[in-house]
Amino acid sequence: MYLASVLELATPLVLAALGCLLTVRAGVDNIGIEGMMLGGAFAGAAVSTTVFGPWGGLAVAAAAGLALALVLAWSHLSLGADFVLAGIAVNLLAAGGTVTLLFAINKSKGQGADDLASDPLPTVNLSFLDDVPVLNALADQSPITWATILLAPVFVYLYFHSKPGIWIRAVGGNAPAVVEAGISPTRVKWLAMSLSGVFAGIAGAQLSLATTHTFVRDMTQGRGFIALAAVYLGLRHPVGTIIAATAFGACQALSTLLQVRTTIPTDPLAAFPYVVTVIALGVAGLRSLRRRSLAAA
Amino acid sequence: MSTVLDWRFAARLAAGVVGAGLLVLALLALTSDNVPASVDGLLTGAVSSDGRMAQWLSYSSYLMFVGASVCLVFRVGMFSIGAEGQVFVAALAAGGVALALGPSGFALPLAVLAAVAGGAAWALLPGLMKAYLNADEIVTTLMLNFVATFAFAFVIKEALLPDGAGFPVSDYFDQGTWLPSWGTIPSSLVFAILSCVGVSLLLNRSRLGFRLRMVGDSRPFARANGYPVRRLICVAFVVSGAVAGLTGAAIAFGGTHRLIVGMGAGIGFEGILVALLAVNRPGLVPLTALAYGYLRTGGEIIQITGNVPRDVVVVLQGVLIIGLAALLRRRDARSRTPAVAAPATEQPGTAQGDVMEVTR
Numbered sequence: 001m002y003l004a005s006v007l008e009l010a011t012p013l014v015l016a017a018l019g020c021l022l023t024v025r026a027g028v029d030n031i032g033i034e035g036m037m038l039g040g041a042f043a044g045a046a047v048s049t050t051v052f053g054p055w056g057g058l059a060v061a062a063a064a065g066l067a068l069a070l071v072l073a074w075s076h077l078s079l080g081a082d083f084v085l086a087g088i089a090v091n092l093l094a095a096g097g098t099v100t101l102l103f104a105i106n107k108s109k110g111q112g113a114d115d116l117a118s119d120p121l122p123t124v125n126l127s128f129l130d131d132v133p134v135l136n137a138l139a140d141q142s143p144i145t146w147a148t149i150l151l152a153p154v155f156v157y158l159y160f161h162s163k164p165g166i167w168i169r170a171v172g173g174n175a176p177a178v179v180e181a182g183i184s185p186t187r188v189k190w191l192a193m194s195l196s197g198v199f200a201g202i203a204g205a206q207l208s209l210a211t212t213h214t215f216v217r218d219m220t221q222g223r224g225f226i227a228l229a230a231v232y233l234g235l236r237h238p239v240g241t242i243i244a245a246t247a248f249g250a251c252q253a254l255s256t257l258l259q260v261r262t263t264i265p266t267d268p269l270a271a272f273p274y275v276v277t278v279i280a281l282g283v284a285g286l287r288s289l290r291r292r293s294l295a296a297a
Numbered sequence: 298m299s300t301v302l303d304w305r306f307a308a309r310l311a312a313g314v315v316g317a318g319l320l321v322l323a324l325l326a327l328t329s330d331n332v333p334a335s336v337d338g339l340l341t342g343a344v345s346s347d348g349r350m351a352q353w354l355s356y357s358s359y360l361m362f363v364g365a366s367v368c369l370v371f372r373v374g375m376f377s378i379g380a381e382g383q384v385f386v387a388a389l390a391a392g393g394v395a396l397a398l399g400p401s402g403f404a405l406p407l408a409v410l411a412a413v414a415g416g417a418a419w420a421l422l423p424g425l426m427k428a429y430l431n432a433d434e435i436v437t438t439l440m441l442n443f444v445a446t447f448a449f450a451f452v453i454k455e456a457l458l459p460d461g462a463g464f465p466v467s468d469y470f471d472q473g474t475w476l477p478s479w480g481t482i483p484s485s486l487v488f489a490i491l492s493c494v495g496v497s498l499l500l501n502r503s504r505l506g507f508r509l510r511m512v513g514d515s516r517p518f519a520r521a522n523g524y525p526v527r528r529l530i531c532v533a534f535v536v537s538g539a540v541a542g543l544t545g546a547a548i549a550f551g552g553t554h555r556l557i558v559g560m561g562a563g564i565g566f567e568g569i570l571v572a573l574l575a576v577n578r579p580g581l582v583p584l585t586a587l588a589y590g591y592l593r594t595g596g597e598i599i600q601i602t603g604n605v606p607r608d609v610v611v612v613l614q615g616v617l618i619i620g621l622a623a624l625l626r627r628r629d630a631r632s633r634t635p636a637v638a639a640p641a642t643e644q645p646g647t648a649q650g651d652v653m654e655v656t657r
Binding site for chain 2: 289
């Protein structure tokens with residue numbers, strides 16, 4: 001039960017974190033990932049109840065994440081806006097835009113509520129696992145969770161061995177060398193940001209089409225920032241990022257469990273990912289400081 | 298930079314603002330039953346009654362404090378987005394002191410001191426991490442915002458919640474700590490304008506300010522002049538945190554008169570917008586804060602009177618930030634020589650930091 005909820009809650013974090021990893025390695029801290037997730041969650045929910053159904057919703061969620069990512073890339077790479085400010089702007093556009101559209105849709109339906117019911121994705125039903133310990137966590141997961149589990153190793157492989165993966169890592173590490181190789185760092189950044197948008201949009205769909213069956217305003221609740229934290233806690237390595245994001249998912253699952261079963265306050269647990277990440281950044285800084293002083297000696 | 302460039306900049310700025318206005322109109326058309334009434338509410342709502350005018354002016358005063366704080370740290374080239382968390386920590390510290398002292402003549406001054414110290418301390422941490430460990434200040438300040446938000450909620454729920462409270466709040470502060478107002482003009486407005494002037498004088502008229510600006514314009518130049526770059530970075534963080542701390546005190550003693558979970562949420566990001574509108578000049582922040590606060594108050598009002606989500610104004614914020622950030626960068630690129638512009642393009646977050654090279 002707990003494990004199943006860990007998988008369910010870690011899925012959007014892992015997806016968004018892998019997207020973030022690409023942009024961070026290309027030299028852009030993608031603060032806008034939060035807004036891209038939110039946009040995906042809304043678009044998925046809104047489209048799932050139309051003729052296109054939940055799968056159409058999933059596709060549109062990815063497209064919405066991509067669209068917001070393109071806004072970020074365009075502001076940063078074409079207009080020259082700083083990516084921190086552009087990222088904040090994307091989050092504001094998504095937060096304000098989803099609520100405004102939510103209002104418009106609900107009004108046309110004659111509802112005044114703050115939420116929008118979605119038509120959820122069918123779960124992958126493996127009822128023969130129900131009585132198997134541990135593995136029963138997999139018995140009733142969403143297709144997005146399954147795709148994340150199955151495709152994560154593929155992602156790691158492509159990250160290290162495909163050409164785009166190598167370009168992206170090279171742009172953040174040694175941009176002049178990339179230029180020497182005849183590749184435009186700007187184009188690589190466009191690619192990294194676009195991919196992060198698609199990942200984030202799908203992560204948002206997991207929230208509104210699987211974990212819950214509604215869209216609620218501001219429903220991402222900082223998950224995009226947790227994903228960014230996971231990238232740094234994972235030392236900007238894909239495997240580390242996946243582990244960190246899963247650990248943060250476990251944190252959220254524990255928090256939900258405590259809220260339902262006990263009166264133990266959950267705010268410290270909610271703050272935990274952020275505290276750990278600040279400490280990790282400090283430790284990483286200390287380590288590189290020591291390396292430098294050793295090299296100087 | 299020449300005045301010609303500034304005029305062109307102003308023209309583009311005006312065009313951008315008009316474009317953003319049209320966007321808001323489109324969003325209102327999407328959600329409102331009565332578009333003219335909503336537009337009217339947005340544009341004149343803030344002055345439609347004494348109460349609303351007071352609301353506008355006090356909200357603008359909060360924006361001034363936080364805008365001045367953001368200007369300072371941005372001018373030193375630090376992309377700290379931590380004002381939000383600093384406001385929370387400051388409000389908590391100030392509220393805690395006020396509640397502990399109760400009715401006492403010292404309560405307000407000591408509480409304001411606590412706010413300043415709280416904001417400064419919460420900013421010092423990422424400052425030290427940036428200056429001495431080269432930790433990406435964007436990420437650390439973002440993370441610390443959340444830590445502050447959750448700590449704020451936790452302390453109120455666990456330690457300050459009065460019996461029988463229906464939602465997470467603290468008791469009201471003693472009335473002696475409530476900031477007075479004169480008619481519709483809150484006293485926090487006066488202190489806020491003074492803070493903007495103070496930050497402006499510090500940056501533009503003092504030796505420390507000159508050095509801080511040099512660190513922001515060109516770290517190699519600052520280093521070549523023998524300025525203590527790391528210490529200056531920390532100073533910038535601390536002073537901006539202290540000013541952000543005043544925001545927390547102003548909201549607590551001028552606005553809510555108690556601590557409420559969620560109070561002041563989002564003000565850090567609105568402060569960034571106000572600072573951007575002022576082209577990072579604290580002297581211009583009072584004007585931009587009043588202008589933005591006006592629109593923001595209008596948004597609150599159409600939400601109440603017209604059943605239109607105030608979030609249309611949030612969309613506007615996003616559009617304005619992109620437009621302004623782009624305008625600023627273009628202007629900077631033109632007015633700076635390449636040699637000076639170089640440090641602005643360095644990538645934060647890459648492992649090779651230039652701050653470290655001082656010691657090599």
